Amino acid sequence: MQLCRRNLSTYQRRSMRTIEILMGLCIALSIVLQAILERHNLSMVTRYGIAVLSIAPVIATIIVVARYLRGENDEYLRNLVVESMLWGLGIVLVADTFFSYVQPYSSLIPFGNISLDIFIVTSSITLEVKLWGNR
Numbered sequence: 001m002q003l004c005r006r007n008l009s010t011y012q013r014r015s016m017r018t019i020e021i022l023m024g025l026c027i028a029l030s031i032v033l034q035a036i037l038e039r040h041n042l043s044m045v046t047r048y049g050i051a052v053l054s055i056a057p058v059i060a061t062i063i064v065v066a067r068y069l070r071g072e073n074d075e076y077l078r079n080l081v082v083e084s085m086l087w088g089l090g091i092v093l094v095a096d097t098f099f100s101y102v103q104p105y106s107s108l109i110p111f112g113n114i115s116l117d118i119f120i121v122t123s124s125i126t127l128e129v130k131l132w133g134n135r
Contacts, residue, residue, distance in 0.1 A: 008131075012077065015068040016127075022061040023120040029057055030116055058116065080130045088123025 008016070033054050065081070072078045092115050
């Protein structure tokens with residue numbers, strides 16, 4: 001959605017690109033590590049190592065978003081970023097609550113494995129839609 005970013009400054013575009021790259025890394029790493037855990041019988045030490053590896057890009061994304069919010073001069077865009085993250089978190093909480101009651105009675109995909117992916121996708125889509133509406 002490059003059309004949505006035509007009016008953003010260089011700092012804003014660079015920050016958004018970095019955040020989106022880190023979020024994509026979170027999703028890719030989540031998929032790869034989940035596949036490894038499902039296919040191999042790993043020791044507990046290796047599982048803890050994989051758990052630490054899986055949260056590394058999440059922490060990096062939080063740090064980059066916090067740095068962006070601290071450096072952003074436009075209060076409106078800062079509000080858009082925070083609001084899109086809240087929408088993403090809200091959708092994950094609603095879906096997680098729903099699936100926690102449905103999961104024991106069905107053969108649905110375990111939601112806990114993809115909740116980070118859903119948060120990233122929904123918060124990114126919300127931000128892009130809000131930026132598009134702002135043009």
